[in-house]
Amino acid sequence: MATLIEFKKVTKAYQIGEVKIQALAGVDFSISEGEFVVILGASGAGKSTILNILGGMDTASSGHVFVGDQEITGWSEKKLTEYRGEQVGFVFQFYNLIPNLNALENVEFATEVCKDHLDARDILHKVGLANRMKNFPSQLSGGEQQRVAIARAVAKNPALLLCDEPTGALDYVTGKSVLKLLQDLNKETKTCVVLVTHNSAIAPMADKVIRVKSGRIESITINDHKQSVEGIEW
Numbered sequence: 029m030a031t032l033i034e035f036k037k038v039t040k041a042y043q044i045g046e047v048k049i050q051a052l053a054g055v056d057f058s059i060s061e062g063e064f065v066v067i068l069g070a071s072g073a074g075k076s077t078i079l080n081i082l083g084g085m086d087t088a089s090s091g092h093v094f095v096g097d098q099e100i101t102g103w104s105e106k107k108l109t110e111y112r113g114e115q116v117g118f119v120f121q122f123y124n125l126i127p128n129l130n131a132l133e134n135v136e137f138a139t140e141v142c143k144d145h146l147d148a149r150d151i152l153h154k155v156g157l158a159n160r161m162k163n164f165p166s167q168l169s170g171g172e173q174q175r176v177a178i179a180r181a182v183a184k185n186p187a188l189l190l191c192d193e194p195t196g197a198l199d200y201v202t203g204k205s206v207l208k209l210l211q212d213l214n215k216e217t218k219t220c221v222v223l224v225t226h227n228s229a230i231a232p233m234a235d236k237v238i239r240v241k242s243g244r245i246e247s248i249t250i251n252d253h254k255q256s257v258e259g260i261e262w
């Protein structure tokens with residue numbers, strides 16, 4: 029598989045008054061097209077910082093980030109906005125749906141600005157919400173709202189689907205079904221999924237596991253025999 033993402037010697041420092049926080053202290057890794065990657069680490073390790081830089085929401089202090097054959101480090105805000113809009117789908121712990129739009133409208137609203145988007149109804153079907161398209165977020169359970177959020181991200185037909193603790197607000201069973209949905213979508217659409225979590229138990233579902241500790245890469249493991257989410261317990 030061709031390389032989709034490369035981080036080379038990426039650092040990120042935040043200056044808060046006199047205090048400098050080194051969130052990333054030289055991070056190197058690569059991700060191939062179609063891979064399901066789990067980024068693992070304790071709180072404060074730097075996981076979200078990696079995801080935010082990858083998604084063009086934050087920029088590296090030094091180092092190089094490549095997506096496809098383009099180096100995104102050094103891009104203007106305008107170019108990063110285009111990149112976020114066209115190439116990246118985001119799923120967060122909290123679903124961030126627009127309360128006064130129904131499920132279908134939430135997905136359509138996100139795809140309006142994308143050239144190559146997929147059909148919102150088809151995707152809502154795929155995530156198991158064919159009968160709930162006209163419901164508003166307040167009429168949906170947490171798991172259902174997260175499915176809408178995933179549909180909204182996937183409908184953009186992004187090169188990259190970035191998920192930051194997507195099951196963090198869900199109970200065990202619902203969380204597992206959301207992970208299964210992400211695993212199935214990755215298999216079907218070949219969209220590269222990068223999922224950040226502190227739950228090491230879900231590592232076996234990934235093609236690649238990147239462990240982060242104190243702003244550095246602790247280890248990178250390839251699962252030759254990745255497991256289906258149904259077969260994993262925690």
Ligand SMILES: Nc1ncnc2c1ncn2[C@@H]1O[C@H](COP(=O)(O)OP(=O)(O)OP(=O)(O)O)[C@@H](O)[C@H]1O
Pocket residue numbers: 042044049050051069070071072073074075076077078226
């Ligand atoms: N905008 C910011 N300003 C200042 N410090 C920040 C900022 N964002 C992150 N940090 C710091 O950078 C370090 C890494 O944070 P990051 O959010 O990447 O960790 P994380 O592994 O995602 O943690 P968690 O699992 O708790 O979300 C932490 O020390 C954090 O306090």
